[in-house]
Amino acid sequence: MKILPVGERALLIELEDLESVLGLYAEIEQRRKGGWHHDIVDVVPAARTILLDGISDPDAAATELTGWKRFRAFPTEGPLVELETIYDGDDLHNVAKICNLSPSELIAAHGGVTFMSAFCGFSPGFTYLSGLPDELQVPRLNNPRPSVPAGAVALADEFCAVYPRSSPGGWQIIGHTETSVWDSSKDPPTLLQPGTRVRFVRATS
């Protein structure tokens, strides 16, 4: 664990891998419920880092963090959401080719994964789903699309995601779901809260 300074009131914790991030994130959230640095405004996990923002005494928090010996394991028994998916994405064939699979093999492999909602970023409700096996990992597009429709199911690097709203995007699109994963009038606004398990089920129509 490496702790980097971020301005006057924030810290960036850098970790080895996503698992460590999620474990430490769960630990921080648990301790915050017990009053640990109650003035923290935001805790933002990402692929290899956790940002703590709005702490009045970041140095004290940094010292305490380095003293924590064992972290909680990220809860793996969160609620399960099944997303009915139509595998008709523009990049389906390209992704299958990169993975050395036929499109139907790719669809079967993707549908066989139980993903874990790990963290959000990029735009409201854009949730990085972890658990993508190595053999299904593909790079981002060289040229991002100016507009990706809401509901697009896409892959990039070690993650899968469902575009919560129409936005620009550089992930490879393999399909889409009609289920809305983001509604800012709801609490929580995202269907895929971190800790939620997610499975993609091929639509039977």
Added chain:
Amino acid sequence: MREILVLRSGPLTTIQDLGRSGLAHLGVPPSGALDRPALLLGNRLVGNPNDAAVLEVTFSSFSFRALTDCVVAVTGARVQLSLDERQEAWAMPIVMRREQVLEFSLPTAGVRTYVAFNGGIEMSSDLGSRSTDLLSSLGPEPVRDGQVLALGESFGVAPLVDFAPYPEPTDQIRLNLRLGPRENYFTESALVDLATKSWQVSSMSNRIALRLEGPHLTRRDQRELKSEGIVTGSVQVPHDGLPLIFLADHPTTAGYPVIGVVGPDDVAACAQAAPGTRVSFQVIPER
């Protein structure tokens, strides 16, 4: 019903309050008034709580008609104000009677002018705030000519004020910058440039970031950085080497290295830095 009628809104006028803090883990930007001290002063001058919603007028003249008696304060970028063609004071409470028209000129200094009304602007909130977020399309649409805005009930008597101190925007700003978290991604000479050279505010700046033109900061470490959480005031350096300073509508995570972070007071100065303003950094070493 307390209301005002917007007559001339200019190219970009939005409703802003203190924003949506505490939702960054869902990818929701902080948003809110870009010049926070100006929002707070405006609300205080009309007797509102800090989080009442105000108008943020972007580098433009502006006018509205009061459809009710109300108290108004105009803060932020310096403007010439007139109420029914009689001059009124900037950054002071102004008592308006029904049917009177308040107008102001293009700013003589600064970029963003705030108009606070006693009772605040009443508007349904989106994720706990009435702020328009231009990056994420959250909150109300920008304000249009002819739009009627509802005001809340007055919070009571506005304070009696003779003078309200407020920093005057200038044509050059020096920002306190703390190095980190990713200064190691840059060459020694980039760090020297950061502390000794100056940049100019680009006209491409917006509520998301203050973009700078000038010396390019060169990277030592070309490794891709995985996207990581960023704070308001982060100075990020994309591939082209030109630094940008993230403001209220910044994305919650970003994938280019952040060389340093400027403080909250300096973020307000950035919000008022017009294109062409000279920007330099007072570099504070790491804690």
